[in-house]
Amino acid sequence: MHPFQYQRAESGDQAVAVVAKNPDAAFIAGGTSQVDLLKEGVHQPSLLVDVAGLPLRQITDFEGGVRIGANATNTEAAYYPAIQARYPAVSEALLAGASVQIRNMATMAGNPLQRTRCPYFRDLDQPCNKRTPGSGCAAIGGYNHVHALFGASAACVATHPSDLAVALSALDARVQTTGPRGSRTIAFPDLHRLPGTTPHLDTVLEHGELITSIDLPAFAGRSHYLKVRERASYAYALASCAVALEMDGAKIKRARIALGGVAHKPWRATPAEALLAGQQPTEKLFQAAAAAAFADAKPLEHNAYKIPMGRNLLVRALLETSGLQPLQGPAGTAFAASVGGMAGQVATPN
Amino acid sequence: MLTEATGQPLDRVDGRLKVMGGARYTAEWDLPGLAYGALATSAIAHGKVRTLDIKAAQQAPGVLAVLTYLNAPRLQPMPEKVGGTLFRGEGGITETLQPLQDATIAYAGQPLAVVVADTHEHARYAASLVRITYDEAKPELDRATASRQTLPEAFTGSKEEPLQVTVGDPRSALAAASVKLERVYESAITHHNPIEQLATIARWEKRNGADYLTVYDTTRGVDTLQEVISASLNLPKDNVHIICPFIGGAFGSKGWLYAPALLTAMAARVVGRPVKIELRRQDMFSTAGQRGATRQTLSLGATRDGKLTSLQHDTQAQTSMVSGYTEPCARVSRMMYAVPNLGFAHHLSHLNLPSPCPMRGPGETVGGWALECAIDELATELNIDPVELRLRNYADKNPETGKPFSSKHLRECYARGQELIGWAARNPKPRSMREGNSLIGYGVATTMYPAARREASARATIFADGHALVQSATHELGNGAYTIFRQISADALTLPVNNVRFELGDSALPKAPTTGGSATTATVGPAATAASEAVLSALKQLAARDAKSPLFGASEEAIEARDGRLVRKANAAQGETYAAILKRAKLPSISAEGTAKPGDEREQFSFYSFGAVFAKVRVDEASGSIRVAQLCAVYDVGRLMNPQTARSQFIGGMSMGLGATLMEATHYDARNGRAVVRNLADYHVPSMADTPDILVEALNIPDPHISALGARGIGEIGCVGTPAAITNAVFHATGQRLRSLPLTPDKLLKALAS
Structure with a gap:
């Protein structure tokens, strides 16, 4: 770990001012992901400004939706009644991620800002354009089992690891920020970037720009999150998807689909969304949508399995969200989200 | 009569200590003046160090020393054998590379420098400032094309563990079999990953002008580590003391790879203070051992009604460039089924990867997997129930040895x-x-x-307050050793289990082998019994010599221990407690050692x-x-x-x-x-x-x-x-x-x- 200065933020504005004027400064909140990166030397700030104590922890009803303070913990948001009832995809994504201990520390703004799990990013003795711009990409031609199918570049094939971000993208959440140039609202699907030639930039946030809340807009439909991983709990997604469906009688009025584990950002499956609009939900339709969603996938040497996995997952998510098939557990819980479920023959808890 | 303690579901006697944080693990010993070491490791897998720039590290805050191959103390070669176990050569169990002795790099992650500083954080930071350049060679990473491939004769050099065997004529029998099945099974590299990482604390002292080294280590072989360290550092064995009362899981690691312990001893020597090195989790994937990947070919010949006529199990195992360790995959195949023609072979490829070592069920876990999957495939082929097929080939005697x-x-x-x-x-x-x-x-x-x-020894002591202590240099790695050896000792001493303590994890105690191979109960249990019997024998003699004892004049054979008393066999009413005998003799305690080993x-x-x-x-x-x-x-x-x-x-x-x-x-x-x-x-x-x-x-x-x-x-x-x-x-x-x-x-x- 490189030596750094640490200070507690006095206010949002003060924190923004301090970080904005020091190019090597960074915010820290829950630290659940960031501290690992500090210890590995991947992240080497000279100054950490701790924003965890700022009064940004409230979750409130807001404009028919829910406003989630940036510092609300993942646990608090996951069990917030209005979120669990009306935006189950958010609770499912949160509860299917990490562990209780981590969720109790991790914040709602920090979770979508966690860095990639590409193993090369964390090994200082391997090239990585995301960590050290211009050093190259070791994952291309290396071990790329967990890497991207969509939107990758010759500089980076990393994926974004957050489950929560996938759900927020499908729900078109809005990110409120305050920064050196004032406050702004960012549509969640626009928060993260594709790698292009600058993969060291994960998001469109400017240096010193601080997320203050994440707003879930009013939504009267159904949402759902599904995740496949290599063990039943406490593992990053190999592939995941979030679906938000709004119905008009028996027909789909609007469908939004975000795919996780397949791109540098939650990947909105717009061709599939277009195909579903105005249609009667059927398994056949969903298969066509899944085929459309993955039509442009570009697999690497070790990740082609994600194409059938992702397609099958999307079909199931659509079937379960539309009610053509039952959820595998109560809505808004990890049991609904975890494909394969738990080992043993455990009765589904309420 | 007391109920026998063995066989009872006694709670772990160290359970409360562990749960309350009272069990002291290696990295937790707090020695006065303790300094901290951190490793800088190789970025490449094959080649040589060209330059090592340690200036920035030396000048970093708190740094006491930076050890590299250019300035580190010289070590003797790794011993050929320790305790009868082959260390060096093909089939040998351990990594032979002695750390920081030259510029050669055998695998990525190999330690190339140790930075010692006043705090853990200073040491880690300074280690990140060591700049190394390399003359890189192309690493060999493919088992099939490896230039160094061998046929090791025996696992760990044991005559009971040959690695190339043919009984009967498996090839001809397979050719003649009415049903043939040949399948290839592959297994990945896996790591033990105990929650407690490898850690060592080393402290040097002068005693009467001689160098003494105390080592707290996560080892599950205090006696073996004592031999390795004393041989490597050219010290008399008795001048090296290894201590390890608790291990936070091992699963095969912490037994046979010594670089971290040796590096700590070297670092402590150089800085003249006790030094601790605790591996990072990342280092556990390079310097703590692993189960190597395997490729196994199973060839089965059988009759239509499911009688095996031929079984051949060939393994392509892998090891590092600095070890001969061979995953002994035929350990199940060689004994499980009644098959007249039986063969197995182990090919070993040397690669530029970290050294493997035993991992829970070495050979059996992945070798047994391949065999038992092949048997299942044969059951499908023959349309016989998989249990029934196994029963049709049930072995009443060992098919290899008879x-x-x-x-x-x-x-x-x-x-x-x-x-x-x-x-x-x-x-x-x-x-x-x-x-x-x-x-x-x-x-x-x-x-x-x-x-x-195996052979082991123990010492039993009975105190004048009626309590007893039994000791042996075995290990508690979560296996329950403290508990069951207390139970076994209590029975042998005929004392309540709460009146007996068991101590372990110290090379100063009577010898016990490295804890491994599922041998500890069968090895140390009889030693605890033998020591207990020896101390009772001494106590019987003491009583029989004492004119004030009700046992005065009795022959040892005429006395037996019962419920914490020595009594005449002929008349149990004539006797007295252990405490009474010791008190009258004005002895605070009485001790004896016992050794037990297998026989013919x-x-x-x-x-x-x-x-x-x-x-x-x-x-x-x-x-x-x-x-x-x-x-x-x-x-x-x-x-x-x-x-x-x-x-x-x-x-x-x-x-x-x-x-x-x-x-x-x-x-x-x-x-x-x-x-x-x-x-x-x-x-x-x-x-x-x-x-x-x-x-x-x-x-x-x-x-x-x-x-x-x-x-x-x-x-x-x-x-x-x-x-x-x-x-x-x-x-x-x-x-x-x-x-x-x-x-x-x-x-x-x-x-x-x-």
């Missing part, structure tokens, strides 16, 4: 296991059972473990534990996800010393076997040999959600030949067998044979697509 088994009740294990899992109620047709989104499958495998026993029963019998493992799986075909819905096992392991700690050993082993089957794999970059998986987020071990309720039963039939205790070891048998039971259940569920561990979703999806 010796009878000391005690074998495997038929009962199969029968009871079938009841527990509901074997008869399943539809035996593959791909015939379904629940919701999932395919359901049932699988079985036979399991075993060699019932080793080893020449007469073949010693193994057995078991049958049954699994029920759910397979989600759409995602390739496999979950174990039920896991049952019935074991024949001799007499249980403590059914509660035994159950923990069994279910712990089975959980580890479950991990090896479904998720555990360490990947190294195929271009540069660097570990790509090197943390516990990417290296998956089973979570609670992956682990079903595990049903375990043990027959609890004493082995009449292994020792008077009748107990065989149980540390590893749970890990063996479980992988094949699960893999065979996946076949029953899906109709797909997966022949590559672990069975991750990508592999199942690929198989289903083909």
Whole structure:
């Protein structure tokens, strides 16, 4: 770990001012992901400004939706009644991620800002354009089992690891920020970037720009999150998807689909969304949508399995969200989200 | 009479200490003046160090010294053998590379410098400032094309563990067989990953002008480490003292790789202060040992009615450039089934990867997996029930040596296991059972473990307050050693179990071997008994010589111990307590040592534990996800010393076997040999959600030949067998044979697509 200065933020504005004027400064909140990166030397700030104590922890009803303070913990948001009832995809994504201990520390703004799990990013003795711009990409031609199918570049094939971000993208959440140039609202699907030639930039946030809340807009439909991983709990997604469906009688009025584990950002499956609009939900339709969603996938040497996995997952998510098939557990819980479920023959808890 | 303590489900005697944080683990010893070491390791897998720039590290805050091959103390070569175990050469157990002796690099992650500083943080930071350049050579990373391939003669040099064997004529018998099956099975590199990382604290002192070295280490071989360190540093053995009262899990690590301990001793020597080095989790993937990947070919010949006529098991194992360790994959094949023509071979490829070492069920876990999957494939081929096929080939004697088994009740294990899992109620047709989104499958495998026993010694002391202490240089690595040896000693001393303590983990105590090979109960248990009997004998003589004793004048044979008293056999009313004898003699305590070792029963019998493992799986075909819905096992392991700690050993082993089957794999970059998986987020071990309720039963039939205790070891048998039971259940569920561990979703999806 490189030596750094640490200070507690006095206010949002003060924190923004301090970080904005020091190019090597960074915010820290829950630290659940960031501290690992500090210890590995991947992240080497000279100054950490701790924003965890700022009064940004409230979750409130807001404009028919829910406003989630940036510092609300993942646990608090996951069990917030209005979120669990009306935006189950958010609770499912949160509860299917990490562990209780981590969720109790991790914040709602920090979770979508966690860095990639590409193993090369964390090994200082391997090239990585995301960590050290211009050093190259070791994952291309290396071990790329967990890497991207969509939107990758010759500089980076990393994926974004957050489950929560996938759900927020499908729900078109809005990110409120305050920064050196004032406050702004960012549509969640626009928060993260594709790698292009600058993969060291994960998001469109400017240096010193601080997320203050994440707003879930009013939504009267159904949402759902599904995740496949290599063990039943406490593992990053190999592939995941979030679906938000709004119905008009028996027909789909609007469908939004975000795919996780397949791109540098939650990947909105717009061709599939277009195909579903105005249609009667059927398994056949969903298969066509899944085929459309993955039509442009570009697999690497070790990740082609994600194409059938992702397609099958999307079909199931659509079937379960539309009610053509039952959820595998109560809505808004990890049991609904975890494909394969738990080992043993455990009765589904309420 | 006191109830016998052995056989009782006594709570772990160290459980409260562990839960309350009172058990002191190696990295927790706080020595005055302690300094901290951190490693700088090789970025490349093959080549030489060209330059080592340590200036920035030396000038960093708090730095006391930077050791490299240019300035580090010189070490003697690793000993050829220690305690009869082959260390060097093909089949040898350990890494022979002595750290920081020259510029040669054998694998990525090899320690190239140690930075010592006043704090842990200073040391780690300064280590990141060491700049190393290399003359890089192309690493050899492919078993098949490796330029250095050998045929090791024997595992660890043991005459009982030949690695190249032919009994009868397996090739001709296979050619002549009416049913032939040849299959290739592959297994990934896996790591032990105990929660406690490797750690060492070393402290040098002058005593009467001589150098003394005290080492706190996470070792499960205090005596072995004492020999390695004293030989490497050219010190008299008695001048090296190893201490390790608690180990936070080992699973095969912490026994046979010595670089971290030697580096710590060297660093402490250089800075003249005690030094601690605790490996980072990342380092555990390069300098703490691993199970190497294997490629195994099983060739079975059988009659139409399922009698095996030929069995050949060939293994391509891998090791590093600085070790001869060979995964002994035929350990199950060589003894499990009655087959007249039996052969096995082990080919070893030397690669620029970190050194392997034993890992729970070395050879048995992945070798038994391959064999038991092949047997299952044969059952399918012949359309015979997999249990029935195993019964048709039941071995009443060891097929390699012809010796009878000391005690074998495997038929009962199969029968009871079938009841527990509901074997008869399943539809035996593959791909015939379904629940919701999932395919359901049932699988079985036979399991075993060699019932080793070695020589060990112990000291027993009875105090004038009626308490007793028994000591031996064995280890507590979560196995329950403190508990069961207290039980065994209490019985031998006829004292209540709470009046007896057991001490271990110290090279100053009477000798015991490295804890491994599931041999500890059978090895140290009899030593504890022998020491207890020896001290009782001394006490009997003391009483018989004392005119004031009711036992005065009695011969030793006429006295027996009963409930903490010595009494005349002929008249139990004539006797007195141990305390009374000692008090009258004005002795605070009396001690004696005892040694126990196996005898010629080893020449007469073949010693193994057995078991049958049954699994029920759910397979989600759409995602390739496999979950174990039920896991049952019935074991024949001799007499249980403590059914509660035994159950923990069994279910712990089975959980580890479950991990090896479904998720555990360490990947190294195929271009540069660097570990790509090197943390516990990417290296998956089973979570609670992956682990079903595990049903375990043990027959609890004493082995009449292994020792008077009748107990065989149980540390590893749970890990063996479980992988094949699960893999065979996946076949029953899906109709797909997966022949590559672990069975991750990508592999199942690929198989289903083909």
